[in-house]
Amino acid sequence: MTALLTVDRVVKRYGGLAAVDGVSFTLGAGDVLGLIGPNGSGKTTLLGILAGTHDPTSGTVTLDGRVCSGRGAHRAVHAGIARTFQTTRLFGGWTLREALRLARRENRRPADVASDERIAALLALDGLLDRPCTSLTSAAQRLAMIALALATGPRVLLLDEPAVGMDTAESAALARAVRDVADDLGVAVVVVDHNMHFLMPLADSVLVMASGTVLATGTPAQIRADEAVIASYLGET
Template structure:
């Protein structure tokens, strides 16, 4: 695989908070149309890495490249316009606004070329068209999570960063969201970095998995390889894995 196929390259990234090395020299790549799962115990640095890639906080060292370009010093909004999107979970939802208005507004905000058309395309893709005129607050939890995802998908992003999108969902709702994520990679060629504690779902849809412990990568590879690594089983998955 040549470097050009790597849509996202994270190289030697470190984020230190004073003496706390939240992330300390992490590297991984994301190929076009791939899902890479990130797992690890609480406090391992997964969210910090997502925040660092999305530009929410600066790096102590390291580089982030998107589609061949160094974006390490770009602002959050600049990264978003270049095609790097993340979901914000429920905090982004205005309960009294309709689903279509909210997605349309998000499309305007990211500077999508035809915002209304873009919003419709995203609603169709995520099976939200039937809820277009419903208020966000009236949606079920699983549908709200799809709305979160829809807000990240306007403006045709090329990479999605998702931090625990399945938290709080029932097994059925998780499976449904997982199948939408897989469909996005196939239909639109979107690449996804997925942090998720539901390891069964994560392993079932990821092309590759990276395991964090104490701010470092302890294993990385195809799901079936990573799953059987003794260090991974010890640190995170438990003997039942």
Template sequence: MSEFVLQADDVAIHYGGVKAVDGVSLTLRRGEIRGLIGPNGAGKSTVIDAITGRVRLTRGKVQLGGQDVTELGPVARRMRGLSRSFQRTSIFGQMPVRRQVELASHKMGVADSGADADAVLRELDLMPMADVIAEDLGYGEQRRLDLALALVGRPSVLLLDEPMAGLSVQESHDLAKHLKALTSRWNVSVLLVEHDMDVVFGISDVVTVFELGRVIASGEPAAVRADPRVREAYLGSAA
């Protein structure tokens, strides 16, 4: 058994002469949060797409729990425990909260989808809103519902693409707290693309910095924050 729940080795995505991602290698250990930062267009979301199978690799390999999933599509990878949320919420606005989480769980083939849905809702403090129509939720609650849909079936790996986008400072803090709790209570490993530096450096165990489709720095948050190139390019000289 591999020590890593997720491995992406020498991943490259080329579009003709454009190297959107060029030789990126990433790993995730169980219960770990790895934050991905970098400017727009650096390749962060493309790496997420590559790992989830939404784009075909030019070269490289993706392993989940030590098993090669490079040739599998997004649905097959999801059924094996690799889940993903997008920058925009993917909720059903006209449907009650619990009902859509239960349906998502049922679609995953969970034997007791009701219990699975309730566990997810309790974990994300959404049980009080279980019967509320989703479009009547506040935006922060809708983002948590989107996360709930990604958590049905107890995935081992969760890939999040800017989950704090559009949230207030307090809402971002609350969502970050939930993510950190998930890694310990549910043993979920998280790959987090996020522009909120306070969130990334506050909850990540490892931070990886992208530039022009390549990794330019990676390590513990304090070491990455102190890296002169990272400080100058992304964090400001006084960071």
């Protein structure tokens, strides 16, 4: 299988500090990649580079053979990479449907995009489309942010700590929703999270970062058994 997303030796320097220092990996359609690592290991910065939030100092991100890094977030979205944020960000008093409409209209491949109802059903947001985003529960707002990203018709979806602030039931529902998005829409998903009970069952493969570099990659089972990962991040259980 040829890779949908290819990340090639991506580096991001802030002055003398390399927040991301030569990260490479590939991802196929429908794959879910868990991105873990200690605080400050460069996970969010890497996600930002993939999404066009930051320009890489060097290295490239290639989607389906086309370089899409370093050209700004709106172009990354047009190319097919959408992200969510650690903190909940939505368009204030807009209804979810209004927000989805905006995202949909910015998209140049409208045929690829699931309908509002389909997106809502995937994320268990049925019936909430016409309520102002601010009136949703915080868990629903987290899901609404994913819905907004999906309305851009992404081929790669980047989720930055989606389960933050969710209880066990909510994060389990989120995991199912992410799995459905990957399986039903064929979207490749990168998930950053610290909650291993949420992430490990969900991910097809896991990439562990430490100090801006890749410490280990493998299946969740391999990662759980990796001594370097246990030493630097997971700890003894």
